[in-house]
Amino acid sequence: MSLAHNTEPIRPIKGSQSPIMLKAVLFDLDDTLIDWSPFSHDQWESMETRRLSRVISHFRDSGHPLSDEHAFKSEFMLRTTKAWNEASQYLRAPHIGNVMMEAAAAVGVPASLLDTDTVMRAYDWNIADGIGLFPEVPEVLGILRDAGIKVGIVTNAYQPMWMRDVELATLGVLDYFPHCRISAADVGFLKPHPHIFETALASIGTEASETVFVGDDPTADMVGAKKVGMRAVYRPNVRRPHAELEVTPDGTITSLHDLLNLLDGWYPGWRKTSAGVTR
Numbered sequence: 001m002s003l004a005h006n007t008e009p010i011r012p013i014k015g016s017q018s019p020i021m022l023k024a025v026l027f028d029l030d031d032t033l034i035d036w037s038p039f040s041h042d043q044w045e046s047m048e049t050r051r052l053s054r055v056i057s058h059f060r061d062s063g064h065p066l067s068d069e070h071a072f073k074s075e076f077m078l079r080t081t082k083a084w085n086e087a088s089q090y091l092r093a094p095h096i097g098n099v100m101m102e103a104a105a106a107v108g109v110p111a112s113l114l115d116t117d118t119v120m121r122a123y124d125w126n127i128a129d130g131i132g133l134f135p136e137v138p139e140v141l142g143i144l145r146d147a148g149i150k151v152g153i154v155t156n157a158y159q160p161m162w163m164r165d166v167e168l169a170t171l172g173v174l175d176y177f178p179h180c181r182i183s184a185a186d187v188g189f190l191k192p193h194p195h196i197f198e199t200a201l202a203s204i205g206t207e208a209s210e211t212v213f214v215g216d217d218p219t220a221d222m223v224g225a226k227k228v229g230m231r232a233v234y235r236p237n238v239r240r241p242h243a244e245l246e247v248t249p250d251g252t253i254t255s256l257h258d259l260l261n262l263l264d265g266w267y268p269g270w271r272k273t274s275a276g277v278t279r
């Protein structure tokens, strides 16, 4: 039989399988790419009050008086806390839009004004004052992109991703993540639930073995990523130090520059671009 008619599948010669190549790096967002250390709880409260005041103005402009501002704000805060407490028991993600609609309904806003998207645009989430990326983030994202490595974000935010995208755009890094930006609020599950990681892998189009995860949370990020078969790199959170780790991370870093060194050890040659240039 000539080779042209050989329909046998090509089998790799035993022992000659190609090494697994790095194809993607997935990042947690808060305290991994965005540095929240300059931000205080008091700042959060005053920012939240301003955002909720914009929602109240929206309801009033739409014809509902909403006479008790304080009741609405406290309903929202209490329901947010309750939603997170319930969510963490079952890893079912809360959604800020649902919490907002329930709080508004509880103080008498009629159903005709409870369009989640419209109300959340009035809330006008944006980047918190004084917050920025860790300084090395743009450079490292650029090195990964130039080497053909896809990058993505998987966050336990209760905001849908379109809201967090506003921050990424303001920080100038939205365009680095065209394939995969996943918020727990959209997926319905919180890390470490495997579903949110599997959704991210499907979205970025790589296998777990070809993908590295970087995060600051020992449970949500490290346990979750390892459970689905990814290498997990730990960036300890300077704001909320964790005393004990449930699993041993594959690597620990203090800067994303250290991540590049880890990748050099695990995937020799990954920096070579398709043009043969080493970054």
Ligand SMILES: [Mg+2]
Binding pocket: 028, 029, 030, 031, 032, 215, 216, 217
């Ligand atoms: Mg985090």
